[in-house]
Amino acid sequence: MYAKLWIFILLLFSLFLAKSQEILNAKVSDSIQQKDSIATISEVIIQSSRRDVKLNEGNIVMNVSGNKDFKTSTNILEVLRKTPGVTVDSEDGIFIGGRMSPAIFINGKPVVMSSQELQSYLRSMSPEMVESIEVNTNPSSKYDAEFKGIIDIRLKKNTNLGWKGSYVGNTSINRFSYRENSLSLSYNTEKIGYNLLLGYNNGISIYRYNALQRLANTNVMRTQAYQKDDAEVYTIQLGVDYKLNDKNRVGVNVRGNFRESDRIRLGSLYTVNKDETQLVFNTESKNPTNYFQDNYGLATDYSFQHKNFKLNFLGNYLSVENKQKDDFTNSDKPTSQLLSYWKSDLLNKIRIYTGQVDISQKIGDATFEAGVKFSDTNTNNMIRYDTLSVNKQFVFDPTRSNQFSYQEKIWAGYWAYSQKFNKLQINAGLRFENTQSVSHAVTIDSVVSRNYLKWLPSFSASYSFNKSNELSFSYSRKITRPVFSQLNPFRFYFSPLNYWIGNPYLQPSFTNQIKATYRYKNWVTAFTIGKETDVMTRYPIYNPETNVLEYLGTNLPYRNFATAEMSFPIKISKWWNINTQIAGYYNHEFRPYLDEVFALKIYNYEMRLNQVFSLPKGYTINIFANYESKTGNSLYIIKPRYTVDISVQKAWFDNKLNTKMSFNNIFDSYDQRLEFRHKQIMDNRLTHWWDTQKLILSLSYNFGSSKYQTKDIQKTEEENRAR
Numbered sequence: 001m002y003a004k005l006w007i008f009i010l011l012l013f014s015l016f017l018a019k020s021q022e023i024l025n026a027k028v029s030d031s032i033q034q035k036d037s038i039a040t041i042s043e044v045i046i047q048s049s050r051r052d053v054k055l056n057e058g059n060i061v062m063n064v065s066g067n068k069d070f071k072t073s074t075n076i077l078e079v080l081r082k083t084p085g086v087t088v089d090s091e092d093g094i095f096i097g098g099r100m101s102p103a104i105f106i107n108g109k110p111v112v113m114s115s116q117e118l119q120s121y122l123r124s125m126s127p128e129m130v131e132s133i134e135v136n137t138n139p140s141s142k143y144d145a146e147f148k149g150i151i152d153i154r155l156k157k158n159t160n161l162g163w164k165g166s167y168v169g170n171t172s173i174n175r176f177s178y179r180e181n182s183l184s185l186s187y188n189t190e191k192i193g194y195n196l197l198l199g200y201n202n203g204i205s206i207y208r209y210n211a212l213q214r215l216a217n218t219n220v221m222r223t224q225a226y227q228k229d230d231a232e233v234y235t236i237q238l239g240v241d242y243k244l245n246d247k248n249r250v251g252v253n254v255r256g257n258f259r260e261s262d263r264i265r266l267g268s269l270y271t272v273n274k275d276e277t278q279l280v281f282n283t284e285s286k287n288p289t290n291y292f293q294d295n296y297g298l299a300t301d302y303s304f305q306h307k308n309f310k311l312n313f314l315g316n317y318l319s320v321e322n323k324q325k326d327d328f329t330n331s332d333k334p335t336s337q338l339l340s341y342w343k344s345d346l347l348n349k350i351r352i353y354t355g356q357v358d359i360s361q362k363i364g365d366a367t368f369e370a371g372v373k374f375s376d377t378n379t380n381n382m383i384r385y386d387t388l389s390v391n392k393q394f395v396f397d398p399t400r401s402n403q404f405s406y407q408e409k410i411w412a413g414y415w416a417y418s419q420k421f422n423k424l425q426i427n428a429g430l431r432f433e434n435t436q437s438v439s440h441a442v443t444i445d446s447v448v449s450r451n452y453l454k455w456l457p458s459f460s461a462s463y464s465f466n467k468s469n470e471l472s473f474s475y476s477r478k479i480t481r482p483v484f485s486q487l488n489p490f491r492f493y494f495s496p497l498n499y500w501i502g503n504p505y506l507q508p509s510f511t512n513q514i515k516a517t518y519r520y521k522n523w524v525t526a527f528t529i530g531k532e533t534d535v536m537t538r539y540p541i542y543n544p545e546t547n548v549l550e551y552l553g554t555n556l557p558y559r560n561f562a563t564a565e566m567s568f569p570i571k572i573s574k575w576w577n578i579n580t581q582i583a584g585y586y587n588h589e590f591r592p593y594l595d596e597v598f599a600l601k602i603y604n605y606e607m608r609l610n611q612v613f614s615l616p617k618g619y620t621i622n623i624f625a626n627y628e629s630k631t632g633n634s635l636y637i638i639k640p641r642y643t644v645d646i647s648v649q650k651a652w653f654d655n656k657l658n659t660k661m662s663f664n665n666i667f668d669s670y671d672q673r674l675e676f677r678h679k680q681i682m683d684n685r686l687t688h689w690w691d692t693q694k695l696i697l698s699l700s701y702n703f704g705s706s707k708y709q710t711k712d713i714q715k716t717e718e719e720n721r722a723r
């Protein structure tokens with residue numbers, strides 16, 4: 001309670017300081033000339049900090065290297081947590097605009113990694129390696145229509161010849177520990193650049209789930225689950241960048257990522273009667289899992305540039321293979337009697353081929369761009385369940401076993417135009433995407449074929465009044481295709497009575513969005529409004545006879561949404577900086593559910609306060625606080641939550657060695673609590689807890705004589721959905 005009050009007081013204080021900036025500057029203008037008048041903190045002087053924020057066609061661009069706000073961050077994932085407009089959840093998932101999952105770019109090109117690989121990669125990257133981060137919440141038509149948002153991470157430009165190496169190591173300590181190690185080596189000659197990246201991560205992570213459910217027969221059931229995941233990950237990347245001449249360049253990048261995980265999930269269902277005086281049943285379950293994932297990737301690119309003409313080719317191949325074996329046992333806890341026992345064996349294979357060509361021609365102050373892209377995706381999923389029969393033999397279970405295949409081909413193209421008229425910048429574009437897909441659930445003999453063509457326009461305009469004032473406006477139309485796991489009609493179990501199933505009949509959703517952004521110095525305000533149709537979501541179905549709770553996928557007719565965001569940094573003194581972020585969200589979804597229609601208007605907000613203290617002898621201390629108000633959707637209420645982090649940083653040996661220590665989520669207050677709104681249908685309350693309260697020790701060391709920049713890693717829209 002006191003922590004929440006302290007966060008609120010700090011936020012109000014920063015707002016007060018912000019609103020009083022001009023008044024305070026006027027009052028102390030005379031005292032600025034006098035050294036004695038600024039000797040104490042009681043005479044606070046609000047000074048304009050360096051320009052760490054700017055707009056690029058309406059997108060926020062944050063300087064990272066040298067920015068005090070990020071100096072104590074152990075990696076780029078933590079930098080993103082403090083970046084305006086970006087949210088990083090408890091599982092390190094990245095979102096912008098409240099709920100959109102963005103594509104991650106490196107130096108203007110999307111990266112080729114699975115979600116887990118991407119998180120490890122961002123954690124291995126120190127803030128000192130990054131020049132800036134651009135947050136694009138309304139990408140134009142020249143980007144894949146799947147990209148509702150883009151986070152472009154620009155690395156520092158290094159051009160020296162010779163070799164360079166760096167090591168980054170992080171150790172997270174909680175109830176267990178997790179270690180991340182990354183070694184990067186590069187060698188640069190006049191024409192050829194070589195790079196090698198090696199990574200090894202291992203350790204244990206913990207997850208807990210608790211639920212309280214009042215059943216239809218008035219009994220009260222409590223569900224508990226404890227999951228311990230012991231993982232080991234190996235990564236290798238090899239790249240060659242060859243400059244043929246001043247006009248031609250070609251590059252090749254190959255990679256492999258190999259993950260093995262041994263997971264154990266322990267659960268219990270404790271059920272009593274209505275007044276909780278009599279035990280109805282008390283069962284326990286065990287679900288040990290052995291999981292393997294092998295990823296192989298190849299990216300080739302070629303570029304040609306002559307005067308004002310540019311041509312680029314990018315080709316990608318991705319192979320993903322997942323193997324998972326599970327045991328599920330359910331027993332009566334008081335007597336240890338075995339109630340049920342089944343095994344599952346999963347094999348999942350994904351193959352993706354993509355190729356794209358982009359050209360641009362500059363004529364005077366105008367630039368014309370065009371491009372075409374083709375992608376071919378094939379995925380095959382096979383899962384077999386065997387159940388222990390009454391005669392103690394495992395028997396094939398056809399009701400849960402299934403084989404699912406999915407093929408998707410996409411032809412896409414775009415045309416874009418941009419021109420600058422003095423202080424006014426205009427951009428317009430039109431994209432088409434033709435999708436051909438076939439999903440086949442072999443076991444139930446269900447085939448769904450689709451062939452559709454969509455046109456997706458975009459437009460933006462920005463006006464720079466002067467160096468301190470910028471205004472921009474943008475519009476775009478986007479398509480979101482369901483990811484492969486959403487289409488897959490298999491059961492994925494959380495507990496013996498709780499699982500979710502994919503839906504091969506899901507339709508893609510479409511989003512029309514308008515955004516306006518205004519910057520005054522380092523103050524940025526943005527407003528977004530839009531409508532999404534055929535919204536993909538999950539919904540719960542409770543069976544009162546079996547007490548089974550399953551989550552199914554469906555398309556909602558539509559949702560209306562709006563977002564208002566504001567960020568403003570304040571320099572209180574030479575050693576104290578404050579950066580405040582405030583975001584408000586509105587969501588109105590039209591949700592048919594069972595025999596009723598729910599269309600609630602949900603309002604919520606989020607506030608962040610980032611304080612940086614620059615102390616003597618090169619030490620930097622950072623206190624970061626984040627508060628999220630009550631939110632949810634038409635079916636669930638999500639309770640408020642907050643977190644507070646504290647960290648310290650120190651550089652050694654001319655900044656070659658950088659050490660950092662952080663204590664994240666110091667009050668262990670960032671669990672997620674949900675409650676079903678409509679008690680007449682189902683009374684269900686649940687809590688998700690992740691081990692985000694942790695001590696993190698980080699060390700990075702740079703060596704060698706070169707500063708050559710490593711090759712970009714490529715990614716495609718389809719690879720984003722292969723998860």
